[in-house]
Amino acid sequence: xxxxxxxxxxxxxxxxxxxxxxxxxxxxxxxxxxxxxxxxxxxxxxxxxxxxxxxxxxxxxxxxxxxxxxxxxxxxxxxxxxxxxxxxxxxxxxxxxxxxxxxxxxxxxxxxxxxxxxxxxxxxxxxxxxxxxxxxxxxxxxxxxxxxxxxxxxxxxxxxxxxxxxxxxxxxxxxxxxxxxxxxxxxxxxxxxxxxxxxxxxxxxxxxxxxxxxxxxxxxxxxxxxxxxxxxxxxxxxxxxxxxxxxxxxxxxxxxxxxxxxxxxxxxxxxxxxxxxxxxxxxxxxxxxxxxx
Numbered sequence: 001x002x003x004x005x006x007x008x009x010x011x012x013x014x015x016x017x018x019x020x021x022x023x024x025x026x027x028x029x030x031x032x033x034x035x036x037x038x039x040x041x042x043x044x045x046x047x048x049x050x051x052x053x054x055x056x057x058x059x060x061x062x063x064x065x066x067x068x069x070x071x072x073x074x075x076x077x078x079x080x081x082x083x084x085x086x087x088x089x090x091x092x093x094x095x096x097x098x099x100x101x102x103x104x105x106x107x108x109x110x111x112x113x114x115x116x117x118x119x120x121x122x123x124x125x126x127x128x129x130x131x132x133x134x135x136x137x138x139x140x141x142x143x144x145x146x147x148x149x150x151x152x153x154x155x156x157x158x159x160x161x162x163x164x165x166x167x168x169x170x171x172x173x174x175x176x177x178x179x180x181x182x183x184x185x186x187x188x189x190x191x192x193x194x195x196x197x198x199x200x201x202x203x204x205x206x207x208x209x210x211x212x213x214x215x216x217x218x219x220x221x222x223x224x225x226x227x228x229x230x231x232x233x234x235x236x237x238x239x240x241x242x243x244x245x246x247x248x249x250x251x252x253x254x255x256x257x258x259x260x261x262x263x264x265x266x267x268x269x270x271x272x273x274x275x276x277x278x279x280x281x282x283x284x285x286x287x288x289x290x291x292x293x
Contacts, residue, residue: 003082010071019076027076031069038062095234095254105284108177109200109248110190117190119183122282124291125170129163129276139163139276141185148185160221164271167279168213171264174281174288176256178249180205200248208243215239216261225272226265232258263288 016023041062045055074081110118126142130151137159138151152163166181173179180201183189189201199205219236220226237254244250267279270290278291 003085004080006067007071007075007081010068011075013068014072014075024073024076027069027072031066031073034062034065034069038066091254095237095258105286106177108283110188113190114192117188117192119173119177119186119188119283121284122280125166125279125281127164127167127271127276127278137163139166141166143186161268161272162217164268165213165217167268167271168216168261168264169209170279170281171267171288172209172212172260174283175260175263175286176249176252177283178247178252179209181209199246205247208247212240212243220261220265225269226262227269230258230262232261236261266290 011017016026038059041055041058045052045059048055071081074084108119123143128140128142130138130140132138132153136153138153140151141148149166152166156162169179169181169185173182183201184206190196216236219233223229226232234254237257240257241250241254267288267290271277271279274292280289280291281287
C-alpha cells in the first residue's frame, strides 16, 4: 500500500473528520499519547529482554497507531502524506548522502568575474601567535607574506581559542566557495558589478558570515570542538540556511555546510594545539588542510 492510498483509507476511520480546533487537538494529543505508548513498549523491551516475546508485534502496532495519527493531522491541514514523505527524503539526503561523502566540483560564484575580483583558487594562510603587551595571546594572519587584517585576540576574559576563528571563514570558502569575510581580506570584492558588490560582498553579507562563525562556535565548544564526530545538529544547519537566504550561498546543501563546519574545526583544532601553522586552501578541489610552519 502506498501513502496516498493509506491516507485515503485512514480518512474513512476518522471519528472527528472536521478541521475545527477540538478535532485537531484530539489528533495532536492522540499522536503524543501514542509516542508515549511506544516508549513504554521500548522500556519493557529493555527491561524484560527476550522474555518479552510480543515485543516486535507490539512495536509494530504502536508505530501503526503513530502513523495513523500523523496521517490524520496531515489530512486535517490538507497536506499530502506522499508529498511529506518525498520532501523529507529529499531534505535528509542533502544532510546525509549515505556512503557518498565526496564533494564534487561546483560552479564558483565569481566565475566570469575579472581575475582581480576572483578569490584565488589555491592559496596558503599563515597563522602566527604572539603575546600582546598585557600578556594576552593574539594571532596574525598572512597570505603571500602580507598581513591581512589586524591581529586578533579572543576578545574574551578567558582563553577560548577564538583568535583562530578565521579558519572557519577559510573553510567556508574552500568547501562552499563563499565567504564575504575572506573576499574582503583578499581585496577581491566584485566592484565591477555594483549590485553584486553591495548585496553579496557588502556589510550585511560579511556580518552574516561572522555571525555563522560565532553561532557555530558556541555549539562546538559544548561538543569538544567537534572532535571525533561527523554530526552537526540539524537545527544548526537549518538556522544557517535561514540566515543565508537571499545570498548566493543559499544553493549549497546541508551536506555542504556540514562538511564546511567540520573541516573548519578540524584545522581550527590543529592551529590551537600547535599555536599556529599554515593552512592550504584549494577551492577547485574543495579542500582545506593544516600544515605546520
